[in-house]
Amino acid sequence: MKGASKILRWLRRTTKANRISRSRIVRTTLLGAETAGKAVAFYARTGHWNTNEHNRLLAAYRRQLHAAVSPRIRAKDWDGGKNRSSPMTGAALTQILEPLVGNAQGLIVSLSHDDYGRNYGGVQNVIRDEQQVFGRAKWLYLHVSPASPLPMLSDPKPANEFRVSLRFDGNVIGVAMIGDLVGSLETLRRSIFMQPIVHHLMGLAPELVLEVIRATGNDSPIAWAHDFFSACPSYVLMRNDVAFCGAPPLGSAACAICCYGEERPLHAARIRRFFEAADCIVAAPSQAALERWRRFDLPHREAVVLPLARLLSVPPTGNPPSRDDSRPLRVAHLGAREFRKGWSIFEELALRHAGDARYEFLQLGTPDGPSMPRNIRNVSVRVDAARRNAMIEAIAEAQIDVAVIWSLWPETFCFTAQEALAAGAFIITNPGAGNVWPAIAANAPEQGCIVNDVEQLFAMFRGEDLRARAHAAPRRRGTLLIEGGTADWFLRRHATESEAAPTTAVASPSMDGLPIQDESVAYG
Amino acid sequence: MESIETRYGVLSVPNSGQDTIGRFLARYGEWGWDEVLFLSSVLDDGPTRVLDLGAYVGTFGIGLASAKQLDFVCFVEANGEISPYLAENVNRNCKAPSLVVEALVIGSQAHASEGRFEPANFGSTSFAGKPEAGDQRQGVVPLPVRKLTLAELRSEHGPFDLIKLDIEGMELDVLEPDADHLAQAGTTLWIECNESPRSVEIVRYLLSLHLDIFYFAFPSHNPDNFRGDPVPIYPFAYEAGLLAAPKRLPALNDRLASHHCILRNISNADQLKEALWRTPRWGLADWHGTSVEELAALAGRALRGESFRQFLGANWSRSGAPLDVMRGELRKEQARAERAESALAEASARLLDRASEIGAERERAERAEAGVSELRQRIAEAAGRCAVIEASIGWRAERALRRLVGAQPQPVKPKLGD
Numbered sequence: 037m038k039g040a041s042k043i044l045r046w047l048r049r050t051t052k053a054n055r056i057s058r059s060r061i062v063r064t065t066l067l068g069a070e071t072a073g074k075a076v077a078f079y080a081r082t083g084h085w086n087t088n089e090h091n092r093l094l095a096a097y098r099r100q101l102h103a104a105v106s107p108r109i110r111a112k113d114w115d116g117g118k119n120r121s122s123p124m125t126g127a128a129l130t131q132i133l134e135p136l137v138g139n140a141q142g143l144i145v146s147l148s149h150d151d152y153g154r155n156y157g158g159v160q161n162v163i164r165d166e167q168q169v170f171g172r173a174k175w176l177y178l179h180v181s182p183a184s185p186l187p188m189l190s191d192p193k194p195a196n197e198f199r200v201s202l203r204f205d206g207n208v209i210g211v212a213m214i215g216d217l218v219g220s221l222e223t224l225r226r227s228i229f230m231q232p233i234v235h236h237l238m239g240l241a242p243e244l245v246l247e248v249i250r251a252t253g254n255d256s257p258i259a260w261a262h263d264f265f266s267a268c269p270s271y272v273l274m275r276n277d278v279a280f281c282g283a284p285p286l287g288s289a290a291c292a293i294c295c296y297g298e299e300r301p302l303h304a305a306r307i308r309r310f311f312e313a314a315d316c317i318v319a320a321p322s323q324a325a326l327e328r329w330r331r332f333d334l335p336h337r338e339a340v341v342l343p344l345a346r347l348l349s350v351p352p353t354g355n356p357p358s359r360d361d362s363r364p365l366r367v368a369h370l371g372a373r374e375f376r377k378g379w380s381i382f383e384e385l386a387l388r389h390a391g392d393a394r395y396e397f398l399q400l401g402t403p404d405g406p407s408m409p410r411n412i413r414n415v416s417v418r419v420d421a422a423r424r425n426a427m428i429e430a431i432a433e434a435q436i437d438v439a440v441i442w443s444l445w446p447e448t449f450c451f452t453a454q455e456a457l458a459a460g461a462f463i464i465t466n467p468g469a470g471n472v473w474p475a476i477a478a479n480a481p482e483q484g485c486i487v488n489d490v491e492q493l494f495a496m497f498r499g500e501d502l503r504a505r506a507h508a509a510p511r512r513r514g515t516l517l518i519e520g521g522t523a524d525w526f527l528r529r530h531a532t533e534s535e536a537a538p539t540t541a542v543a544s545p546s547m548d549g550l551p552i553q554d555e556s557v558a559y560g
Numbered sequence: 561m562e563s564i565e566t567r568y569g570v571l572s573v574p575n576s577g578q579d580t581i582g583r584f585l586a587r588y589g590e591w592g593w594d595e596v597l598f599l600s601s602v603l604d605d606g607p608t609r610v611l612d613l614g615a616y617v618g619t620f621g622i623g624l625a626s627a628k629q630l631d632f633v634c635f636v637e638a639n640g641e642i643s644p645y646l647a648e649n650v651n652r653n654c655k656a657p658s659l660v661v662e663a664l665v666i667g668s669q670a671h672a673s674e675g676r677f678e679p680a681n682f683g684s685t686s687f688a689g690k691p692e693a694g695d696q697r698q699g700v701v702p703l704p705v706r707k708l709t710l711a712e713l714r715s716e717h718g719p720f721d722l723i724k725l726d727i728e729g730m731e732l733d734v735l736e737p738d739a740d741h742l743a744q745a746g747t748t749l750w751i752e753c754n755e756s757p758r759s760v761e762i763v764r765y766l767l768s769l770h771l772d773i774f775y776f777a778f779p780s781h782n783p784d785n786f787r788g789d790p791v792p793i794y795p796f797a798y799e800a801g802l803l804a805a806p807k808r809l810p811a812l813n814d815r816l817a818s819h820h821c822i823l824r825n826i827s828n829a830d831q832l833k834e835a836l837w838r839t840p841r842w843g844l845a846d847w848h849g850t851s852v853e854e855l856a857a858l859a860g861r862a863l864r865g866e867s868f869r870q871f872l873g874a875n876w877s878r879s880g881a882p883l884d885v886m887r888g889e890l891r892k893e894q895a896r897a898e899r900a901e902s903a904l905a906e907a908s909a910r911l912l913d914r915a916s917e918i919g920a921e922r923e924r925a926e927r928a929e930a931g932v933s934e935l936r937q938r939i940a941e942a943a944g945r946c947a948v949i950e951a952s953i954g955w956r957a958e959r960a961l962r963r964l965v966g967a968q969p970q971p972v973k974p975k976l977g978d
Contacts, residue, residue, distance in 0.1 A: 349909070350909045425908075432912035432915040513908070515908035
């Protein structure tokens, strides 16, 4: 009672001193209660307290920005991925490899940032696929990855101090010093043709990769542009992991404020020296990726576009059989809850429409990552070697109407876009998402739309047209035919060269009536 | 930039490692020397003024000025990345008074907003508004600041006795507005002639002006090249051009004949098509330097898809299938693969439709299950309440009293959801 009378006295004093009417205090109190009530209701629906639409997205960017650190610092967290096995000797390695080469057509020496047999991801899938295609064509496949993976180039090291993990035709061989590997390859090349394929340089020292290439005796290595690591340790070219930067000139102000900026000059110089010395054939998964890669102006012998998969679809025959027009429109984020994949934008979209009966939000992908609002439902999907169509089937089964593929960097291929197309979902994307729109435009332009920015995206969902638009669009359905990475293209080309050997052939007519042809090696 | 010692003097070229003409200059010290010799033989001995359109690094104009005394050569190049090399080469080596103009020569048609070139051939830069089907030009160069018509060039720097055009698809567009002047046959034209429908259109246009036309083709490899290198980079690869309104009747001299150059009089479009058809454009390296009989043997085997590596080996048998038969087989295989792919796509689409139905059914089942479990829960709650009522003192007392008075107690029916 004492407390209540104290409060009343304080109220009286305050209202008198500040000339505030009691009714205003009551109104303010009620308003406060209403706001608090709304916040509680919002929390109940979403698990989030922040009801302010404007600073919520900013907060997500701020969190991402605060988490951004130099790759050199991040490298310390990667220590757990180290393969700590003792390295075998060079003689032991040669002894293992020599009997294996047997009557094979040739040996592929493939290099990438980690062991594709132990790790999961897009590049690893490509390597696994091409290893199998090469295997069917009686080509052997030696995969080399750093025994200590890193989120950046390895610092230059002597060849006898750099440990690599080796996998032969999919089976683990063990760990060896790269110097010993070079020695073994030099021995083996007397008895077998070798083709180096560099899938990724992350974690490797390009100077040592050059030594491996030289040891194969092949002067036409193939280097993949799976992403833009050639230009910056931030392989998706995102300044401080929050905004696409497009690889500004070295030493620019943008690099000075970026957590990757300090590493970039040396990184770029080492990569340039690598491309100058290696004279690579550059393979990109899409034309869009190749065009962007070409802006880095790195020397190369030639460039090819090798799409990682091909969409096989049938023309739409009408509405999908189970489409229920009375249910909410199902909107999905496909893949992991990663910032660069546009997760924060999707999350914000869902938060803005918490309680909106028109929409239902889902995430199709692994259930790990940051916690998500309650009004987003996770459908656990994991695409791996055994279940390559898992995402397509999950999209169909969850009856996804709209896939928001809002990548914040120019995707070089984007499997999820292809999967959404194959499953018949309508795709919404942005112009900066790389190969997403070209993939839609090439396969089913009526099955997607491009939205200029986030505000337009939010406006589209606020409006009433999306449902009609998504339902009106004819949807193709089909499957993805996984291509053999480098294998199909290389095997065709190698067969042509072999046909012409030992004499040299010329290729199809091209400039000024002259065919494109290399002086020493013929190809078609 | 790279400097190369050549037949024309020291030439600067952009990148001899990748660019076709650069590679020829680096290896043979020349490019298109037979073309220069042929053109010098059809010009008058008097004062001669030459316009070199699409001059690239200047091998044609500089070469012609060294093979024949010229009064003036005007070099025009539209690619701003190449013109500095051209200017340097002309200043250093051209034996005739000369001028280098960086400009795009235009006609009446719309030109492209930028030039496009094949990555390994800077000389292929084209500003044509309508690229042909299968155009492989991917590199991009900006438009030059100056744009001139043929008439403007003539009034500024002409008249010209010879105009050479190597302007990658814009020839007809540039020539057409100048028809009145060209019809007077006062200017000899030398026009690049590729295997393209455009070449036929050009011939039809020149024939409509009643000009004498000749087709001249020469091997890209000159056996008497500056460096004496006998091995061609591109065996049997010929370059060709159309000569219109020559001052002298063209003929192959001994040297050009020994190089197997081709000269034809063209009086209709079909003759040009036949001449192009009979001009080799590529060949296998082991065809080089062979006799007609050997060439027939090697080409026949290539046509049948036979290779020397497998010839008379353990698994060799005469295939007897010419390449077109094998192509037919391949087409059948392709058709089979396409049918299989479309069947796969249809099956996948059906599978996905069923997956959607399963998903929808599963949701309905889940909703129904949720309803059933809610009902079960309510029933359990109601049963619990009944048990409580039945166990209550009031209920037991009432039941006893009712028994006494002979009345049957009416059980309370609890409402679901109470």
